[in-house]
Amino acid sequence: MTDFLLELRSEEIPARMQAGARTDLERLFREQMKAAGVEHGDVSVWSTPRRLALIAKAMPERTEAVSEEAKGPPEGAPDQAVDGFCNKNGVTRDQLEVRDVKGRPTYFAVKNIPGRDVKDVLAEAIPAIIRAFPWPKSMRWGDASISTESLRWVRPLSGIVAILGEDLVECEVHGVASGFATLGHRFHHPGEITIGGSDDYIEKLRACHVIVDHEERQGMVRQQAETAASAAGLNLVADEGLVIENAGLTEWPVPLLGRFDESYLDVPPEVIQLTARTNQKYFVCNDAAGKLANAFICTANITADDPAVIVDGNRKVLAARLSDARFFWEVDQKTKLAEHAKKLERITFHEKLGTVADKVQRIAKLARWLAEEGVVPGADPDMTEMAALLCKADLVTEMVGEFPELQGLMGGYYARAEGLPDAVADAIRDHYKPVGQGDDVPTAPVTVAVSLADKLDTLVGFFLIGEFPTGSKDPFALRRATLAIIALSASCHNLRLQKAISISVGTHLGEEIVADEFRQHFIIYACDFEWTEKLIAEARNIAENLSGQLAATRANWFYGLAKIPEFFADRLKVQQKEAGVRHDLIDAVFALGGEDDLVRLLARVKALQSFMETGDGTNLLAGYKRAANILKKEGFEGTDRIARTGEEDPLSLVDDPDVGSIVAERGKGGDYEREPAEQALVDALDKAEPAANAAIEDENFGSAMAALASLRVPIDTFFDDVTVNDENRMKRTARLALLARFVAAVHKVADFSRIEG
Structure with a gap:
């Protein structure tokens, strides 16, 4: 075993390309060695502005001889098929072997490939590596560059050092032959250096003022x-x-x-x-x-x-x-920000969404609404509107024209220098935040309102015109905008996504659209995550049945808006999963539907996660699943309606043709005497249901979970002591109804059927 050194020397390689070049050099080398059947040890790759270097440890001197065989057509096959098989495998007809395959003589091509000197393998591999190198930008040079077939490299290739052990690996690429000589530092040691092998390569160059690593x-x-x-x-x-x-x-x-x-x-x-x-x-x-x-x-x-x-x-x-x-x-x-802002009319935000000036007007309306409605507590409406109207003004300044990275930041400086309130200056400075994972999330009220309005406007606008993210493509960063909205919602109070989107749509389409029947239809269902599929189906139906350009346009709007809840739900799930929340718990909360307050949603998910980490949560889930399975097996319907409507008498929802008479009998005193465990569950539900409902109303989801925890022992005892499927139909139906009531009570907090375990 011996080591191999390869150095590819050229004119200066741009610093931004060197990391990728190191990765590509190692990848191409490994691919070439694998294809040739050459095993080797660790590979180290380095770069400097003038060279790429690779050292591969434990290279063999020769490859092992191998035998390869390929199964071909059966004996007697057409000549064309047999000749094609021979050509593909590089053999002649007289070299084919005939073997029995399931009772049928079949041709086999057998090739015995002798071992080769690894030095010869490397001599072929090095030119292949150089020619296959995927530089982001490359060039041709010299007289040969007149041909498009000439070598392309990041800068003119000037030297190749290729040494296996102490032996030179002879090869040539574009007139550059391999050798033992390289160059030291351009100024400190411009002359040639003779390299003996991989062992002295790094230190010889160090002595000549080149740090290879x-x-x-x-x-x-x-x-x-x-x-x-x-x-x-x-x-x-x-x-x-x-x-x-x-x-x-x-x-x-x-x-x-x-x-x-x-x-x-x-x-x-x-x-x-x-x-x-x-x-x-x-x-x-x-x-x-x-x-x-x-x-x-x-x-x-x-x-x-x-x-x-x-x-x-x-x-x-x-x-x-x-x-x-x-x-x-x-x-x-020398120019006020308000004057700069007028120039935004010259900048197109998107051909279907108008200019940046149009966007600023929309942001200002939405931001003021967020402040006036108290969605962002503490945000002064006038300051919020002022900040929104000026938030993009620095885009037309000389400084941001030179350094686009300073957008927002310079607007904050100019606002402060102009004497505008600090809250306005801070909002202009920070309204782009958060721009990515790990970025600071603003908490100042005016800033939150402007930032939230900016991102909502972008999201709603692009969905209105049908520009949805697809797969890995998200040219308008709508996923990032949605995650930013989620992060900003922590500083909001009662942020009803449905209403916020409704207001944003009004800023895009005009007030007359808000009042029409089409618009109202959207408001009814928007952001109720459970209704997403229905919304999309209805949107498609409208698009198919309406005629006329305006009607078709409105159908397209509806279709785009119908996808927003689904998109938000997906982003929320991704964000919560990255935060360490189990996906099934997220699904359990989202499946409830009817909730578009992001703060409440996330609080409920967090409370459910904490609850399910306790013994009460685990055991209650087991009781729930047992109850749900019994109800399903017995064809007992109505659980979802109980949860949604809050009807007091579960028996009224039993899917049984005789339920009416049973209910009537109970009203006449025909009820039976409950068993102790049965009555205990009724009593526990009588306490737990109103306690959980009140806690949910107060947005105290931890207390709601605690109220449910009180059902753990009663439901376990019920299953231990009570026969649900009693021969007496009245008892059986009532007990099934009681289980339905239990399931419904649990459903008020989350859809436990979605929880694994």
């Missing part, structure tokens, strides 16, 4: 940058992405600290950091008080005799960039 270079950048900042009494602003990028730009990283003019600190710190990071790949530092300091750290690719020269050159370049940023900052402030 990208992770080692990242560590150097991180540590030396922190040291440089600390030596100046500053704290480095951590930026792992910038650490990786600087390591990808250098083979011998040397972080150096410099200073820029303090006058630039008048510009918002995020602008300075983004300018330094995006344009120059510099780190920034904070002072002891946590404020941005007039310091930057650049990463040189050389150990300079006079580092101050390098620092001064970088300072001048950064100064030019910061001067541009300050110019944008000053120019933008």
Whole structure:
């Protein structure tokens, strides 16, 4: 066994492509070796700006001889079939073997493949790897580039080192032949280095100022940058992405600290950091008080005799960039945000949803409604509307035009500089949040109202025009918007999704649509998760039967809106599953239907999860399932109606032709004397049902679960002591009705039939 070294050297590889290139190099190498039947040990892959390197451990010197066989057509088959089989397997007719297969002579192609020198396998594999390399962007070069068949590579390929043990693996790609020689650092050691094998590769390059291991270079950048900042009494602003990028730009990283003019600190710190990071790949530092300091750290690719020269050159370049940023900052402030907002009429939000100015007007109406109705407690309606009208104004500023990442943030700065209330400035700044998993969720009332309105408007708008997420495609980030609405709902009170969507639809379609019959039909059912399939079916029916452009358009609106509850339900389930809630418990709550208050829904799911983790929950579930199975077996209908209508007498719902007479007999005193366990269950239900109902009404779902827990012992005793299917039809029917009442009581909290266990 021996080790194999491969180095592919080229002109500078972009830092952003190096991680993917490492992955692709290892994948392609493994694929080639597997196809050739070459077993090997661990594979290590590294990158620098000028090279990709791979070392594979424990490579054999030769592959094992193998025998392959393939079953072909039966003897006597047409010549065309036999010849095709021979051609496919690379054999001649006289090489075929005939074997008996289930009593029928059948041709077999048997090939004995001798072992090969692994060096020869590698000589074929290396060109194949290079030609198959999937660079995100690549180029052709030299005279051969006139042909589209010439090699494509990220930058001109200039060298190949391929050594198995101590032997050269001879190959050639695009006029570049493999060899033992590579190059060291471009400035510190521009001459050739002779590599003896994988054992001395890393250290020989280190001696020539090349750190091959990208992770080692990242560590150097991180540590030396922190040291440089600390030596100046500053704290480095951590930026792992910038650490990786600087390591990808250098083979011998040397972080150096410099200073820029303090006058630039008048510009918002995020602008300075983004300018330094995006344009120059510099780190920034904070002072002891946590404020941005007039310091930057650049990463040189050389150990300079006079580092101050390098620092001064970088300072001048950064100064030019910061001067541009300050110019944008000053120019933008000469125009009020309200004036900037007028320019939003020039920006199309979506061809079917109007301009960004149209969207802002819709957000303002919805946000004000959320504030006025108390859905977002503490949100001042006037401030909320002001923030909503200005929330997108910074999109047309010079600063955001240069740095789109600063949208919202710059609007907050401009609002504060203009003297607008802090609540308005904060809402403009944070209304895009949360933008992804792990992002901060706003809690300030005005911000919550504007953010919620923005995301509801986006969701409703795109569903209205039929732009639904499909599979992995979600071009308008509607899944993310829905999850953000769910997160924001924690700061809301009585957020009825049905009503909020209704108001949002009105802002899209106009007030006249809200009042029509079609609109009212939607309001009745929207967001009742149980009715989703019915809604969609009705929408399709309307679309098929209505005629005329307006009618068809309204049918399409209805169809789009009908899908929103289903979409919300799916997102809620995903969010809760990621939070560690069992999927069956989520289904048990959602199956109840009739609930579109997100806060209440999630509170009920949480309470159910806690309840089912107790012994009471487990045993009550067992009792429920036993009762439900008996009712199902006996064909006892009406459980769902009991749960929904709250009718007092379960017997009135028994699907029995003689129920009327039984009820009449009970009314005349024909009732029987209940057994003790039977009466105990009745008494327990008499207490538990109103207690659970009151708790649900007060949104105290924990207490509702506790009320149900009181039924655990009575139902267990009932099953132990009472014969449900008594020969006396009156007793049997009454006891089945009692079980139906028990099931109905449990259903008020959750559909226990959906719970596993």
